[in-house]
Amino acid sequence: MHPGLWREIWILIFIAIGSLLIGLATDRFFVAAAVGFGFYISVQLRHLHSLHRWLHNRAEAEIPDAEGLWGDVFTEIRKLMKQGAQRQEELSNMVARFQNAAAALPDAVVILTEQDDIEWANRNAARWLGIHYPRDAGMRLGNLLRDPGFSRYVAIGDFTEPLELPSPANTENTVSIQIIPFGARQKLVLGRDITHLQRLEQMRRTFVANVSHELRTPITVLSGFIETLSGLPGIQLEDLRRYLATMQEQSARMQRLVDDLLTISKLETAPPRRREDTVDVPALLAGLREQAEILSGQAHHQISLDAAAGLKLLGSREELLSAFSNLVNNAVRYTPAGGEIRLRWWAEGNRACFSVKDTGEGIAPEHIPHLTERFYRVDTARSRASGGTGLGLSIVKHVLARHDAQLQIESELGHGSVFTCIFPAARVVREPAAATG
Ligand SMILES: Nc1ncnc2c1ncn2[C@@H]1O[C@H](COP(=O)(O)OP(=O)(O)OP(=O)(O)O)[C@@H](O)[C@H]1O
Ligand SMILES: [Mg+2]
The missing domain is CATH 3.30.450.20 (PAS domain)
Structure with a gap:
């Protein structure tokens, strides 16, 4: 049994014996018992009252002072209350943590x-x-x-x-x-x-539709000719040559399209280069100019090159050649015979710029923001007739992005265009012998 309870029993026995002795001595046993037990009950009531008061406003009140069983009851209740408060705090901390996580x-x-x-x-x-x-x-x-x-x-x-x-x-x-x-x-x-995902999905659909559309024409032409040829019993050598030339043209077109797509895919998926070459841009441009002369052929464009000697770039030679040649080829293809094409490579402050200026047909302002989109062509039929796939400027954009550079397009309808690539200072290398050439 609980020692506190023993204590209470002993007090009761003591009151009973005390009342009995006083009763025997004074002959007033009931009065003595009433006083003794009354006192005991009043002490119990006082403790009960202080327990009630304490529970009622426990936040402020001190734990009541008591001995024995009551003391133990108070201590136990306080322990339970402490545990409850602790558990509540843990719970509210946990709720706050979950809310913070969900909020973030x-x-x-x-x-x-x-x-x-x-x-x-x-x-x-x-x-x-x-x-x-x-x-x-x-x-x-x-x-x-x-x-x-x-x-x-x-x-x-x-x-x-x-x-x-x-x-x-x-x-x-x-x-x-x-x-x-x-x-x-x-x-x-x-x-x-999911806006971003939806845009990507839309881009993917447009891309597949464009590629299929681009491939359909050459494939239709090729299969048409093959059918015609296989159905003809005897064919003139002259006709056969003509057919074969068209077939070759169409297969070259498909080849170009696939090559351009592979170039774009390579640019998009290739990791950033770990080591950059120092690209001798003036030498690269001299080669490009010669190629432009060959491409111009009978059109006899006046092609000039003005490159700052010793001004070089950190980057990929292959990628820069691909971007620059796309710009130069466009200038040749979209400038009427005899027109002027000017290639420039110069330092502007700490930066370096390459521009291709032509006196060609020019581009209306509403088309300019779309030129670097895949398959975008101002005049689809014309570009296609001249062998264009509409991927050239998209390749330029990717290459420039991989070189932290920007493309600037200025153009006036009927007067010509200037395409400028601007490279940041961090990419520019000047050889000691640098001089304007
Ligand atoms: N120098 C320019 N002058 C006038 N229009 C141009 C010039 N460069 C580009 N364009 C227009 O921008 C369009 C997109 O050019 P882009 O180089 O991307 O494709 P493309 O030349 O048609 O085909 P690709 O270069 O893939 O063979 C061209 O179809 C043409 O209409
Ligand atoms: Mg092009």
Whole structure:
């Protein structure tokens, strides 16, 4: 038995014996017993009262002073209260930690009650779903997300697949919403921005459509000729030569397209170079100029080169050659016979610039921002007739990006164009003998 209880029993026995002795001596046993037990009961009541008072306002009050059983009761209660407070603190810390983690998620998170009212939402819920917590707490979710598709999604109640809809906070963005039931009929709503993914998907579709379209013409021509040739019993050598020349032209076109696609894919997937070459740009341009003369052929363009001697670049020779030759080839192809083409390579402050200036047909301003898009051509039929795939400037853009450089396009319809590549100081190397040449 508990020692405190023994103590109480002994006190009761002591009061009983005391009352008996006083009763025998004074002949007033009941009075003595009433006084003794009354005193005992009043002490118990006092302790009970202080227990009640303490429990009532325990935050302020000190633990009551008591001995024996009451003392133990007070100590035990205090221990239990301490444990309870500790557990509560742990719980609220845990809740705060979860809330902080959910608040930091890049996705929108909304917790709904059983009645689909908003109970809690993180910061990104405002960004992607237009739900502001605590302002919108207690509101019905359907009143805030007023998209018919969303109402249908909730009404059907099949949440295995996410729903995609324009972001209520910004209609230019698309969000993917998923509802996850949990607990006792509560729901978690997750919203994720998928604008970027959708754009990529759109780009992929356009790209596949473009490539297929580009390949279809040469393949149709080739198979048409093959069919014609195999169906002809006797054919003139002259005709055969003509057919074969067209077939060769079309297969060269396919070859160019595939080569350009491979170049772009290589540029896109290649890791950044670890070691850069020091590219002798003036020498590279001298070679390019000769090639331009050959390409110009009967068109007799006046091609000039003005390159700062000793001004070199850190980068990939192969990639720079591919970019620069695309610009020079464009100038030759889009400038009428006898026109002027000027190649320049010079230092501007700490930077270095390469420009190709022509007196060709020029480009209308609305086309300029799109020129570096894959397959973009101002005059599709004409560019295609001259063997263009519309990938040249896209390759230029990639190469320049890999060299931290920028492409500047200035053009005036009917007067000509200037394409300028601007390289940052960090890429420029000047040999000691540098002089303007
Ligand atoms: N110097 C220029 N003068 C006028 N138009 C140009 C010039 N350079 C490019 N363009 C226009 O920009 C379009 C895109 O050029 P880009 O080099 O990307 O493709 P392309 O020359 O048609 O084909 P590719 O270079 O792949 O053979 C061209 O079709 C042409 O309409
Ligand atoms: Mg081109």
